[in-house]
């Protein structure tokens with residue numbers, strides 16, 4: 001029998017260039033007719049993968065057209081290889097759901113490094129520790145080990161099996177960290193989108209904010225180490241990801257997402273609108289010079305964001321600063337032609353058109369595969 005040939009989609013970054021980071025490999029199965037999905041028991045299902053055969057997967061959520069009370073049908077599948085194993089995603093088509101406007105109260109969110117999110121009602125949402133103390137120690141030890149092995153390697157020599165193994169162990173722990181971060185973000189953003197009619201966030205340019213301070217050889221930057229550390233905390237808080245999650249979750253729950261200009265939101269008074277650096281007494285306390293309004297600095301910023309968002313929504317010209325004028329409203333978007341023609345909604349875009357990782361949220365993620373396709377070489381221990 002000939003060797004099956006999979007076409008692994010090259011990992012590309014958001015601008016379409018080949019990515020240096022090793023992203024997940026993917027295999028698309030555009031037709032659903034031969035998938036022949038059956039449910040074996042409560043936890044396990046079975047699917048036919050072309051050129052591989054019957055493969056078992058963990059049944060993690062109801063599947064359209066198969067699970068009772070779940071209308072729609074499956075139109076294809078995609079295999080995704082991640083550090084912790086293989087996953088199968090099923091592309092589904094389900095009846096269009098009429099989204100009613102969310103009657104919940106409006107809310108403003110300020111994203112920060114100390115508190116992941118500050119809510120305008122005074123709540124602070126902090127990302128929990130992603131690894132327990134034991135695992136954190138182990139990760140540090142592994143990183144030291146990798147550095148040691150790298151030092152011991154002679155010039156031009158290949159990486160040893162042991163070094164490869166260390167790198168794989170580090171990657172697995174980082175992947176677990178990432179998975180926990182994503183889980184927490186998913187829960188929090190769902191909660192926010194579900195219970196609020198209007199969600200206002202700052203329009204953050206995360207890529208710009210985390211640009212390196214390194215500078216050039218002629219003009220070396222200052223505080224490079226400190227900026228690198230800050231960048232790491234900003235990226236660790238996954239501001240960009242939470243923003244993208246809110247976009248489609250607000251759409252699904254009938255709430256309106258407003259992105260407002262973040263300029264001066266941390267030094268503006270939420271009560272009288274006075275802007276001054278001296279309003280900010282320290283990292284946590286905000287006290288207005290003019291009206292003596294005192295609040296937690298992050299809560300105050302979230303309230304300012306909320307006000308800017310509401311001003312932008314009402315269409316009024318803001319009194320000063322021009323802050324809300326630049327706000328962008330992400331109104332619920334429909335696919336009018338698809339809806340009108342068939343009355344059905346396809347839950348993902350055509351699979352071939354997607355290259356960014358975020359799209360996978362729109363896929364109905366099935367579960368980890370038990371066996372990996374035989375051609376996948378290296379690191380596919382499931």
Ligand SMILES: [Zn+2]
Nearest residue numbers: 269272288291
């Ligand atoms: Zn004030």
